[in-house]
Amino acid sequence: MSEDRKCYFCGYDSKVTCLPEKSCSNLYECEYCGTYILDRQGFDILKKDENKFKMACVLNERRLKGFGGIALDDETKKEEFVYDYPRISVNELLDDFPQKASDFLNRTLLNLSRLSGDRPFKLIKLDIPIKGGCLPLFISNSKECYAFLNQLAEQGFIRAFNVKAGLDFNVFSLTIKFWEMVENIKKTEVGxxxxxxxxxxxxxxxxxxxxxxxxxxxxxxxxxxxxxxxxxxxxxxxxxxxxxxxxxxxxxxxxxxxxxxxxxxxxxxxxxxxxxxxxxxxxxxxxxxxxxxxxxxxxxxxxxxxxxxxxxxxxxxx
Ligand SMILES: [Zn+2]
Structure with missing residues (x-):
């Protein structure tokens, strides 16, 4: 079934493997959300689209930070692994979605800095029309993503590259001002x-x-x-x-x-x-x-x- 080949959270095409010893669980490997194990029955709280999106953002951020895969569970069980993946509570991850404007901004900038890898001024491409491309910004709607990127450009944090008809913020580079800001954020608790x-x-x-x-x-x-x-x-x-x-x-x-x-x-x-x-x-x-x-x-x-x-x-x- 085609549905089975999509990431449960961001909906992007992913590798989905049925775990033989855990007949009711699947292992997902998503380009955006990383690797996770999810019980096929799912969790009621994750059936809401809003929560699916929040989970995709938090998982995407974990992947960008270089964290390994996880097994989603009702509660965090500190000493238990499923196929080498630690069990982590769904609620705990959802609670990690940014709440305040300053958190949104700081964590978005840190995500963008991670996307650049070890080349600070390389061109970054966000696949905004695809849901997975919005995840580093913690924004689900593509219009709002563009509005936000537009503001970052106005403030001098990013520079749009591919400006043909109107502004195209899918491809941009990070500015010196951006990196100064990231350095400051890193000094605070978030980073x-x-x-x-x-x-x-x-x-x-x-x-x-x-x-x-x-x-x-x-x-x-x-x-x-x-x-x-x-x-x-x-x-x-x-x-x-x-x-x-x-x-x-x-x-x-x-x-x-x-x-x-x-x-x-x-x-x-x-x-x-x-x-x-x-x-x-x-x-x-x-x-x-x-x-x-x-x-x-x-x-x-x-x-x-x-x-x-x-x-x-x-x-x-x-
Ligand atoms: Zn995904």
């Missing part, structure tokens, strides 16, 4: 990629950092920041305080029971930052009672840590 890693920097933890924590953070689209502490002088220096203030969230590993890690996690919590708690299986029993209440990722190998942490970041940090 903040920095993740502070609080852990025991001991040789025995090297593989857990490199193949577990660092890999998970990077593959989820973030940038790990670690400041090695000398074991004999574990004081909390100004640089650490500044980095914790700047970061988007923390990964705190409690293996080895370092006092500094407890302090840093507590300090970040006090600032209202998200903290992901991790600990080696052998160290669980040693955890201080103050942090035992938190849902720790308990791991027994760097690979295990990587998989669980990557999943947790995708599920909880939007």
């Amino acid at each position: 903040n990629k920095r993740v502070f890693v609080a852990m025991w920097f001991h040789e025995s933890m090297n593989d857990y950092y490199k193949d577990g924590i660092k890999k998970a953070i990077e593959e989820a689209g973030y940038e790990p920041v670690r400041i090695d502490l000398q074991e004999f002088n574990e004081k909390i220096c100004d640089e650490i305080i500044a980095e914790i203030k700047r970061c988007k969230f923390l990964v705190s590993d409690f293996s080895g029971q370092r006092g500094g890690v407890y302090f840093e996690a507590g300090f970040a919590k006090g600032l209202g930052k998200e903290v992901i708690f991790t600990v080696k299986k052998d160290d669980v029993k040693k955890l201080h009672f103050d942090t035992r209440q938190y849902n720790h990722i308990v791991y027994d190998s760097p690979e295990d840590l990587y998989k669980q942490l990557y999943n947790r970041i995708c599920a909880t940090i939007v």
Whole structure:
């Protein structure tokens, strides 16, 4: 059936594979929305066109950020994978659709910056008449897309390239003013990629950092920041305080029971930052009672840590 070959959300032609072990689910690979698994019964909330569009925008943004595929579910199940794809709640994704004008603008500009790849002034083509082409702008109607692009051009953020009969904003380049604006946005929370890693920097933890924590953070689209502490002088220096203030969230590993890690996690919590708690299986029993209440990722190998942490970041940090 032709219907089966279209993306559920944006309606564009996609590869759809029936998952043999999950007889009621399909794997979609859409050029715009990326890779996702959807139960064939669907979700009531997604039957509304408005929500399909919102979901397509959020998935498109995740793809542009370089995030991997996901399995759509009723709720986020942090440690469960379906065919290697983490389960993520449909409601959580819908809630991520921008709400305020400033969010729309900032996230649109960031999407456009991602479309340029590593060539800041290359020509960008948006397939506006196709629904998928509108997704980076978070606007469903093509007339409104053109109106918005027209404003971006008037403000000097983009320059239309193919101006024949009237203005054609399907093809445009990004201006120096655009990149200055993007730099400013990146300094704010929306584009903040920095993740502070609080852990025991001991040789025995090297593989857990490199193949577990660092890999998970990077593959989820973030940038790990670690400041090695000398074991004999574990004081909390100004640089650490500044980095914790700047970061988007923390990964705190409690293996080895370092006092500094407890302090840093507590300090970040006090600032209202998200903290992901991790600990080696052998160290669980040693955890201080103050942090035992938190849902720790308990791991027994760097690979295990990587998989669980990557999943947790995708599920909880939007
Ligand atoms: Zn799609």
